[in-house]
Amino acid sequence: MIYGDLPMLERVRRIHERGLAVEIWDWRGHDVDALATLAGEGVVFTSMTGYTTGRLGDPEGADELLATAAASIEVGRRIGARALNLHGTGLGPTGLPVTPVGPDGADEQMWRTARDTLRRVADLGEREGVTFVLENLNLSVDHPGTPFARAADTLDLVSGVDSPHLRLNLDLYHAQIGEGDLIGLCRRALPWIGEVQVADVPGRCEPGTGEIRYEGVAAALEDMGYRGVVGLEAFASGGDSVAAGDAALEAFVGAFSGPDGRGATTEPRDHP
Template sequence: MSISTSSSPFTLAVCAEMVFCDQPMIERVKRIDELGFNVEIWDWTRHDIEALANSGAVFSSMTGYVSGTLADDAGADELLHTAAASVEIAKRLGIPRLNLHGTGLNAEGLPVTPCYQLTGAMWLKARETLNRLADLGEQHGVTFVLENLNTDVDHPGVPFARLADVLALVESVDRPSLRIMLDVYHAQIGEGNLIELIHRCAPYIGEVQVADVPGRCEPGTGEINYAAIASALNDIGYRGTVGLEGWASGDDELALERFRTVFSL
């Protein structure tokens, strides 16, 4: 398939964990790059970093920790320790944004330590931990991005999962080295009212991730009006990265072209 010549006001990226799944990771990365997209990865400990660094691809984001939690002392120290190691890998790959969650996730996306009720002390501890991460980001010239998740379908038991919660934390820290990874798929399942959420989060968006609902496939396969999402992002003046973090509903290259088309204004 030839590369589309349509243009986008956004930088478009594709998560290599979820497309071309019949190929080795390095081949997925190279194919995504050949098709004109930046590349996103998840847990760097599962990959050949030297091969990725030599692939020639431009990487957009990766998971910014290996283990730990935001809201308890031991978990926060573990999170900072593994975040520091992740920063070094990000620097090798030229990755500007490192993704965070309220707690560590296992291979199935489930929380290692589930939490179903937040206390005021946990909110304060999470804010303190995020400030420490912002310090680390400033020191190394990278941005940590806190991602909203849904707890109804994919990630039950993850604390600080709702986009409203993520916004409250990032806004309270209010530092350029901490921003929101605004995941539209998760927000639709967990909260809805997507256009309003985009406008509310506008000053703090570090990156946007997309997939449709239900099924978590490329835009155009479900209920989300992605033409309206693209217009809303354009209206707020967003010019950053939009990443496809979704499965292909059929042919992988066709799915990527559908994604590119809806975000080409």
């Protein structure tokens, strides 16, 4: 989402040169051979989309999700991706769900199937030695109609499975739009968090451009003992990707103390 004016491989190089790690979305749109070469040169990929099609809430969609998750594991191994990201259903090019639910959301049968599906995902992760993360989304701005989208939903599902191979990708941009109380949410979700993603509201740009005081969130995460990945899933305001990266680092630099002194956002190379 930053350095968007550059070809994809150059974006990856530019981010890596700043001492940061890289995340990618759907691997089908990438030159996986080239990404694997970059990984061999030291680029760290913290996560990638861990499925390509499928749904959590119905048997046919669940089988499809598990099959594409298995294919994603092989790609993830090639680039060294440390987490494989999931949503409640497949998302189209504009972020809308391929299979939306109505205004009342998922029914009880869909919830039961989603829990069973995620247990199967966790079992797959255990067999293959990988970790899947389930990301929360917002319903009012970016992803209306997506089932199991709210942070409360994803926390309920992941904590119910309670496997080290299934964690939360806690996206605080989405949570601020849908639920608020970000520090309280982080505290409740802490035992199951695999990654925290950040962007400001409104606009989905870097910290400091909107209403979230990320310095306070970062200090709270530090106090809670969080030592995982913090991902900048945000657009660069004004098109200035360097400034956007600096803003993200500045928001967390006072709270986190990674080996290079710049914080968890830098994703230190020895992160477990």
